[in-house]
Amino acid sequence: MSNSNNWERYKNCLYTNETLGLALDYSQIAFPEGYFQEMASLMAETMQMMEELEKGTIANPDEKRMVGHYWLREATLAPNKEIEAEIRQTIEKIQEFGQAVKSGKILSPTGERFSRFLLIGIGGSALGPQLISDALMIKGKEPGKSAGLQAYFLDNTDPDGIDRVLDQLADYLAETLVIVISKSGGTIETRNGMLEVQSYFTARGLDFAGQTVAITTKGSKLDLQAEKEKWLARFYIWDWVGGRTSVTSAVGLLPAILQEIEIMAFLQGARDCDVVTRSAKIRENPAALMALMWYFLVQKESKRNMVILPYRDSLQLLSRYLQQLVMESLGKEKNLEDKIVHEGLTVFGNKGSTDQHAYVQQLLDGTNDFYALLVEVKQDQRAHPVFVEKDVTSGDYLKAFLEGTRAALSRKGRASLTLSLQELTSYTMGVLLALFERTVSIYAGLIKVNAYHQPGVELGKKGANHYIALQRQVLEFLRERKGAAYTAEKLAEELGQPEETELIFKLLEHLYLNKYHKVKKEKGQDLFSGKYFI
């Protein structure tokens, strides 16, 4: 499986840090001798840029924003006293609120202790809390219940999905704390979820405002609504925190503390990792090392898929979290010099060894367009093992499958990185997420793209708004001409929008199938000649 040269290479290419409980093995990346030397000046430039960014330079030029998620865990680094104070006060407020909810000092409007929370958010306002919840779930006193409040999430505008979650909560509504998270305060999916839940609570005679908190930017639409309706509490985030790097802000901390997760240890892990990953000594900086490996693999070897394989069930959401962090940060049309580059790094994966029974076949035999990032937690949490064979536990097999896959990838000439956490705790989760934040920042520096904006996503939102506006026009038109039936083509013509025939056709079909819009249909000779009316 290996030879003694491998052992020397392994020793040379294994970064370890006992304090952080972290190791990174980059021995399976075939970067050439002299690669670190070759990259030294670009790397120095990038680390300089990072330093300025941390001091509060506008690092997101087109949105004129600072990038401050590093301050969230070390407020003294904030560029001014106001920001420093706001960070500290927010953490204190979260601790106080969390304590009060858990101790029963804050009760629901009907006088009950909160036993559950329902988080309404999407993207950066949901993925971090979902990952943390799943990774760090603490066993409660009763079997099947985690410690603290049980977590539920609404992260879409799918009415059937909303119904499913609300059905699970139906018996516990009065003891459910609702947490609405939207940085801008105007995210449509989140607003819809909030309105749905509000209407559900109200229909059951519950005081929605009295059991709901908001996490948003001060003065946002959501903030104003929460203020006006006298919601239970409001927590702030700031324009210098990006959604995808908000896990150490109130977005991550409030849900975590409600689940008995040690948020100060989590912040400490992130802070300690930040210190280490600020180092200009590349071989002592795991983020710089990882970024350099990504750079080699993507830029020199054209391996644009990164497969995340955590060998631990509780880290299954890591790939979804990193999908957002990496792809939204790096998937850009233009670089900082305004040149068209169409950059990107695709992230996917679920967990090992489960995925070995799914797509590892392709990794080993198929297109070599990827590298694997294997993630392990060295220590099982379980104290009393079951031996499945003489001297062998399930956990030994988990490790064996990781090593087997790493060796098989190696044998087949496929690249892999192995990231090891000593154990899975609030502290090491802080380390892990800060490590990836920094890696993405450094890598973006190396390829010179703005990691802190997401200009592309506006186009899809515009298209959605256009659809909704057209829906209103169509409904009004049909209502005004009650009883008169139109084909899509005719209706588009009547509305003076023949170029929208396709969309109007789909829209009519959607309105017809979802009966509550009261649109009816006369069948036509073919699919496209059906006539619609109200």
Add this chain to the structure above:
Amino acid sequence: MSNSNNWERYKNCLYTNETLGLALDYSQIAFPEGYFQEMASLMAETMQMMEELEKGTIANPDEKRMVGHYWLREATLAPNKEIEAEIRQTIEKIQEFGQAVKSGKILSPTGERFSRFLLIGIGGSALGPQLISDALMIKGKEPGKSAGLQAYFLDNTDPDGIDRVLDQLADYLAETLVIVISKSGGTIETRNGMLEVQSYFTARGLDFAGQTVAITTKGSKLDLQAEKEKWLARFYIWDWVGGRTSVTSAVGLLPAILQEIEIMAFLQGARDCDVVTRSAKIRENPAALMALMWYFLVQKESKRNMVILPYRDSLQLLSRYLQQLVMESLGKEKNLEDKIVHEGLTVFGNKGSTDQHAYVQQLLDGTNDFYALLVEVKQDQRAHPVFVEKDVTSGDYLKAFLEGTRAALSRKGRASLTLSLQELTSYTMGVLLALFERTVSIYAGLIKVNAYHQPGVELGKKGANHYIALQRQVLEFLRERKGAAYTAEKLAEELGQPEETELIFKLLEHLYLNKYHKVKKEKGQDLFSGKYFI
């Protein structure tokens, strides 16, 4: 957003089938005029091959196996009367058993009605049941409970993951039916899960055998164990059913019927889809159309990533299911002519519109190395809508986001296919899964790879077995020399395996950290000079 040429193109490139409740829009793929003509003879050849395969030709030459998942829903097609009878009998047995469990005719050994099942399986023995369960979950009478038995899954050899699932079941063990699924009967992760659960049950004084069923090949190790230990029941699958296409066998049907899912409608959907996708008239065959589009995108345009975006929470597992079906079937080193081709098609995605807030930024602006497969369910299940704005529901927004993303992709020159299900039912799920099975088969035919084996995955398993064997050697060695401490290097030398130093180093660290192996450590000057002993 579109123009009247688009409308004509849309009409020309929209496949619909009312009976199946299915539509496929391929208008956003820029295949050239004459493409269907160009592909006609290769397609005819492939359809001929499919016909022979369905008749029982050995379609998996290196494993000398027939490929018979199409017979599972139309037993009359089976190549002989024995197979036909076995298929029918198995379905009858599943119905009988399912009925008996649900009616309380079959009770647990302690005399309780089964309220839950715990499925132990991995890969093809878990993904189908997981998808079906999530997609078709039927609301039960009590809030928060689905109809029939509540579903739990163990799909890995992670002890901490196993503990988490068992903790959820702790209060309900006596009413939990255990379903162990392994086609070969020797899958290690599944065996470990089974042994863990068995030990957990036994420790609590429960009769594991009396509440456990096996789904496996007749005569397998698992079958013999179940027979010997007198398990509650055994259901068979056959060597001509591949794991990744086993969802219409007992693997998919037994868990489904226990959850009140209509398995006969599910089979009917698959059967009806099979009839349609057998057609040699390409424009009337949605699987052939989809395969041709994949062929154009992958082979001509080098878009090797397929992003699955179902706009429906309940279809979130579809991408994981297809990851296995597609990547394990298509990710191959050699084609049928034994030429090195390194084929593959990478599949990932979660759900819309959620993913628009994660990685759609990269899809729109970044590397154009993918195509999107948008999936919609046209009809919301919900009867009483909440209007989030005048005339607009959450469901309208879900549709709007899909159309907005499709339009944005189009504007940016990104390819997309849109697959629509009229509604989400047992029947249409049967249609959907059969459609993808057939599409993958046809596409594999077009690129001439064997879609029915997975030779690559053996290498990883061998590596794992090697690790476990080495662990035993190391433990025995240290025990025999009780108290004597060895560095990894020294130990590798003593074992006569210096080429395994790296693996032995990792192994020692793993044994040391997981205390139950009783390996101790003397710290060395550096990481690599630590000495281990028992």
